Amino acid sequence: MKILYVFAHPEERSLNGSLREVAFAELRAQGHEILVSDLYAMGWKSQVDRQDFPQWPADKRLLVPAASKAGFASAALTADVEAEIAKLRAADGIILHFPLWWFSMPAILKGWVDRVFAYGYGYGVGEHSDARWGDRYGEGMFQDKRAMLVVTAGGWAPHYSARGINGPIDDLLFPIQHGVLFYPGAQVLPPYVLYQADRIDEARFASEAERLRARMRGFLTEAPIPYRRQNGGDYSIPGCELQPWLGGPDASGFALHSADASPVAARLSAVAG
Numbered sequence: 418m419k420i421l422y423v424f425a426h427p428e429e430r431s432l433n434g435s436l437r438e439v440a441f442a443e444l445r446a447q448g449h450e451i452l453v454s455d456l457y458a459m460g461w462k463s464q465v466d467r468q469d470f471p472q473w474p475a476d477k478r479l480l481v482p483a484a485s486k487a488g489f490a491s492a493a494l495t496a497d498v499e500a501e502i503a504k505l506r507a508a509d510g511i512i513l514h515f516p517l518w519w520f521s522m523p524a525i526l527k528g529w530v531d532r533v534f535a536y537g538y539g540y541g542v543g544e545h546s547d548a549r550w551g552d553r554y555g556e557g558m559f560q561d562k563r564a565m566l567v568v569t570a571g572g573w574a575p576h577y578s579a580r581g582i583n584g585p586i587d588d589l590l591f592p593i594q595h596g597v598l599f600y601p602g603a604q605v606l607p608p609y610v611l612y613q614a615d616r617i618d619e620a621r622f623a624s625e626a627e628r629l630r631a632r633m634r635g636f637l638t639e640a641p642i643p644y645r646r647q648n649g650g651d652y653s654i655p656g657c658e659l660q661p662w663l664g665g666p667d668a669s670g671f672a673l674h675s676a677d678a679s680p681v682a683a684r685l686s687a688v689a690g
């Protein structure tokens with residue numbers, strides 16, 4: 418399997434850098450080929466701007482989706498973006514590895530997504546009509562790919578629990594896991610999250626490294642998060658609202674979009690019972 422490993426930390430000798438080497442060694446031991454995008458080392462440009470669309474007329478008001486669509490369709494995006502698209506096309510798996518910064522990914526990684534997931538590739542795929550709202554959320558260009566986040570966070574695990582002050586980690590990562598990865602169709606594995614990352618000694622590093630190795634060993638076989646597919650009957654079209662019989666009319670929140678969300682499952686079994 419070819420795995421695109423996108424790494425977003427400015428320091429090779431960081432904790433994240435060490436964990437990356439652990440992951441690489443285990444993935445290679447499993448026979449996977451790794452394609453690397455080390456964003457800081459590459460000097461990745463993170464902002465979308467007019468320079469990204471060389472074919473777009475200089476005097477024309479820039480319309481980013483239209484420029485992205487035209488550039489992607491004619492393979493005329495900038496060389497750095499075209500190279501990342503080529504890696505993504507070749508990859509069967511994607512790993513995004515980053516420290517949690519302000520409850521999200523570092524700007525350089527967001528900028529990689531903004532620039533590389535072009536119109537016609539990351540979004541704007543498939544038929545859009547009253548019967549179908551595109552190939553997205555479970556369908557799309559990534560639908561045969563597995564994906565996973567590797568994340569370190571300074572906060573403690575309970576701070577990210579269901580009642581933790583930071584909000585549940587699954588909610589914080591939802592825009593990346595569901596929005597960035599499942600949207601173009603990837604099967605998203607549960608994340609590897611290392612908490613209290615700023616205080617880690619050799620013993621904990623060793624146990625965390627082992628936990629990461631185990632996750633890398635399971636990359637091919639582990640069950641993905643059972644996010645509901647947009648075109649699988651759980652949503653109205655074109656409104657794209659969860660069907661009223663799923664979770665009950667008053668239920669809301671990100672967890673509803675996963676088929677095994679325990680509050681939803683509990684409500685469903687209550688209804689069924």
Ligand code: FAD
Nearest residue numbers: 431432433435516517518519520569570571572614615622
């Ligand atoms: P490093 O600083 O490189 O290392 C951390 C520790 O690991 C050090 O004690 C180091 O000695 C040890 N270590 C490194 N390598 C090894 C090794 N090979 N063996 C043993 N020990 C090792 N946290 C949150 O929870 N939520 C946030 O929203 C958040 N926002 C942030 C925003 C910014 C701008 C910044 C800078 C930090 C933020 N943090 C936040 C904290 C951040 O998530 C952590 O600082 C980060 O995850 C630590 O990873 P690192 O690779 O940078 O660690």
